Amino acid sequence: MNANFALVLHELRNARASLLAAAGLTLLVLAILHTFASTPTESAAAIAFMWSLCALQFACDSFATDLASGRLRTRSALPVSARMLWGAKLAAFVASVVLLAAFGVAVELAWQAGCGRAGACSEFVNALPPVTYILPLLALIGATGMLCSLMVESALTAMLLSGLVLGGLWGLALAFEESTRLTGEDLISRHPMSAALLCAVVFFAIGQIAFARAQRRLGDGAVRLRAVLVAALLCSIGLAGTAAAASWHWATHGLEDGHLQIFPSIASPDGRFVAFMAAQQRRGFNSRSASQRQLTSVWVIDLETSERHLIAAPGQFASDWYTRRHREWSEAEGLVVFTESSWNFGGDTGALRLRTVDGRLGVEPLADPKQAIGGRLPEWAAVTEQRVKNACGKATTVQWKGTEFERKFEGEFSSTHIGIGIVLSQRPGCILALREKQLRFIDMSSGQERVLLEDCEGSLAASPDSLAVLACTETGVHVFSTDDGSPLHTPWLRKEWAVKWIEGDDQSHELLLRRRGTNSISRILDVANGCEVELEGMGLRCLARIRDRGYTDVDAHGDLVWLNRAGRTVKVLVDR
Amino acid sequence: MKSNSNPVAVKGLCVAFGKRPVLDGLDFELQRGSATALVGDNSAGKSTLLRVLLGTLVPDRGTVAVLGADPARDGARLRAQVGFAADRIEVPNWMRAGDWLKFLSRLYPNWSRAEEQRLCALLELDAKEPVRALSKGNRAKLGLVAALAHRPRLLLLDEPFSGLDVGTRMKLAATVIEHLRDENCSVLLVSHSISDIERVCDRVAVLSAGRIAREGELESLAREERGGINLEAALRREPAAMELAI
Known part of the structure; x- marks a missing residue:
């Protein structure tokens, strides 16, 4: 028998008690889950969690127990290289995790096939984390555990130490992410698994070198201190480097x-x-x-x-x-x-x-x-689903179940969602809301409703000063007062779709109209006098007023353009 | 050259644990076919020297040649030709003695199954006995079988007889002597027991302050008291050894 195989087999036989315990624990967890009628998705999540936990335990038990018992010393006198011993430990760890994973999956599949509903097996398999995600994570956990296992003489202590190291890695990744994002890059979020895999490889390499070349120095406090100092120095240099790169990036590219x-x-x-x-x-x-x-x-x-x-x-x-x-x-x-x-x-x-x-x-x-912004928030702050927050930090809750309201007002300050279906009226206790394709003025306190417009399409849009609300039908554009729901203007019977109000600080009311089915030609409609300006080739996503000097917008090429009131280009402000 | 023909040649060996030097410029040669006892105080560095010779510890400085090879570089190949028995052998408890020997047989290229069985019979070691049930003496026997069954050219023994009764000591020592005679191998024995040394060794090296302070024939050195080194006292530190020696 090959010496390598003999070593791996020996390690696996050493770990059989841990393997049996892990298999038993997996069975217990699945039994508890099924007792409480869990879904295949929950079983898959539990199994994935067990993988991580057992990977940590197996890795942390790699050397710690052998170090404490003196078996490692006996084994180091064998006619095999330290690299082979390390490789056998690693192979045994991998084999243990694979065996346990296969066991958990097989048990769950058998249960789902025998007792689950139709399609539960495929649902379970689909809910298992993709191999591309789980493998680097398990590798990182394993590498950290094995490295920590070399440092202490107790598997439990190694597990605690591994938790600290993994937590530190997470913190370091966050710091690195915040640093690199300044450079316009997003390495860790884009390649999280690659980062985990790279870290795992580095840890495995450090462990292997430490085991093979510096066994007697593993317990040396001075060496540990030096390692920490070197790591801290490298991190500092890395973070400072990325900050410098950020300055260079923004100064160069802008x-x-x-x-x-x-x-x-x-x-x-x-x-x-x-x-x-x-x-x-x-x-x-x-x-x-x-x-x-x-x-x-x-x-x-x-x-x-x-x-x-x-x-x-x-x-x-x-x-x-x-x-x-x-x-x-x-x-x-x-x-x-x-x-x-x-x-x-x-x-x-x-x-x-x-x-x-x-x-x-x-x-x-x-x-x-x-405090700086609170008093200046628009009073109407339309919010779709449940909550509407006003300027003073109070919140108005409108419970919405399907097409039915639960009329409720509360002083709650909580999460806010930008909405499309509700606009607060200037009149206390009243709202304007879309329901069943009708724009309705609703008195929340009495429950009285008044239909303002039939066959509404799309969403409501409140004007920047919150005094008016925009609603559209297939044939026209309508503007109503948010105070009492009365029409502010004669409807513009146009095929164009009213997209939004154009923001400006001069209290003027302008609407951006866009032809249905096209982004190429749109118009700006002055609510006060009905004048229209035609725009062509503009993106219109970012159209904004510059007082009486015209508009700014981002065109189809992404350039920031200054337009005059007639819709003609005055200057390209940012040419990209 | 003499150093090339000797199985162990060490020159200027330095090993330190932290700031504490254990071996400090040690020079030593083990003569071919000899059985040399390495004696010295506790923490003198005897076991450290053996670890260096086995290649499980990389020295800070100095040159080491064991059977003509550098243990730090060719440790695995070297250990296949060296027998090593420590004061305590740690084997997983789930194993039987025979399991451990079978496991070793897959790692040693020169492992002799026949020699293994002969040694087991000679030492009256039951290979079917679980390791957890082995007495201290039987564990020492298992360690010695493991060290000898591949017919090593060099035997490194790190207090293999400590804590054993007289009969077992004598049996183990006889086995070593027999191997020494039959295989023409060299032995380096670390021990505190003068009786064990007298049974097995013909030479003695005294390790002190990280160096070999005295080295020579056993009989001449045992009577010698010179340079602040009392060999008799060094050999008789272990009470059990003293008793045996008497």
Whole structure:
């Protein structure tokens, strides 16, 4: 028999008690799960968890017990190299995990085939984590466990130490991620499994070298201290390097970075400056993280000189900046940028105020973003599902079940969702809501409803000053007062679809109309006088007013363009 | 050259654990066909020297040649030609003595099944007995069978007889002597017991302060007291050994 095979077989026979215990534990967990009528998905999650747990236990037991009992010393005198011994331990670990995984899957499949409902087997198999994800994680757990197992003489202590190391790795990954995102990159989120695998390989290599070449030094406190210092030094150099790369990246590429996306702008009160956000969509490995985390920067452009100012670099703001409440520019307050997580209202990340004094820009960070922005939030703040938050931090709850309301008002301050179906009226206790394709004015306290418009399509849109609400039918564009639901204008009987209100700080009411089925030609409709301006070739996603100087928008090429009131291009502000 | 013909040649060997030097410029040669006892105080570095010779410990400085090879580089190949028996052999408890020997037979290219059985019979070791049930003496016998069954050219013994009764000691020592005679191998024995040394060895090396302080024929050195080294005292530190020696 080959010596390598003999060693691996010997290790497996040594670990048979642990294997039997792990198999028993797997059976117990599955039995408990099935007692409480779990789904195949839950079984798959439990099995995956067991894999991780057992991988940690097997790895941590690799050397610790042998070190404590002196077996490792006996084995080191055998006519095999330390590398072979290490390889046998590694192979035995892999074989143990594979055996246990196969056992868990086989047991669950057998149970589902015998006692489960139709299709449960395939549901279970589909719910198992993909091999591409689970393998690097198990490898990382195994490498960490084996490395820690070399340092201490107890498997339990090695498990605790491994937990600390894995936690430290997670923290380091977060720090590294936050650092690299400044460079416009998103390495760990894009390649999390590659990072885990790389880390595992490094740990395996360190363990192998330590075992093969420096056995007697493993317990040397000075060596451990030196290793920690070297690791800390490498981390510091890495983080400093990425920060330097970030400075270089933004100084070199700036707004010309091809991956940037420009979001709606806002003009200064005097119409000289335009502030806007640029974001690089993160390419995380799941959609949630991608939407949560953008590389957001805030810029101001002087329309007269075309000079650009980076007001907030990526890293200062962690999230999105796309709703009206997040940016205001007034004479009194300056530009206030306020960011918050779109998923979690508690995720405030920062605010700053921009002032223009004698044509020069000044930036002032705000200590309390909520206080700074709170009094200026629009009163109407439409929210779809359950909650509507007003300016004072109070929340109005509208329970919505299918097409039915539960009329309820509460002072609750909780998560906020940007919505399309409800707009608060200026009149206390009243809302305007879409239901069964009807726009209704609803008095929540009495339950009285009044139909304002039939055959509504799409969503409601409240005007920036919250005094009007926009609704569309197939044949016309309608604007109603949010105070009492009365029509503010004669409907415009047009085939174009009213997309949204155009934001501006001069209280003017303009609507952006877009022809159905096309993005190429759209119009701007002045609500006050019915005048229309035709736009062609504009993206229209970021259209914003610059007082009486016209509009800014991002065209189909991604360039930020300044348009006059007639819809003609005045200047390309950012040519990308 | 003499050093080339000797099975062990060590020059300027330095090993330190942390800041504490254990072996400090040690020079030593084990003569071919000789049985040399390595004696010295506890923590003098005797076991450390054996670990270096086996290639399980990489020295900080110095040159080491065992059977003409460098243990740090060719440790695995070297250990296939060296027999090593420690004071305590740690074998998994689920095994039987025969399982351990069978496992070893797959690792040693020169393992002799016949020699293994002969040694087991000679030492009255039951190969079917579970390791967990083995007495200290039987464990020592198992260790000695494991060290001799592949017919090594060099035997390194690290207090293999300590804590054993007189009869077992004599039996084990006789086995070693027989192997020494039949296989023409060399023996380096670490022991605190003067009686064991007298039974097996013809030479003695005294390890002190990380170096070989004295080395020579057993009989001449045993009577010698010079340079602050009392060999008799060094050999008689272990009470059991003293008793046996008397």
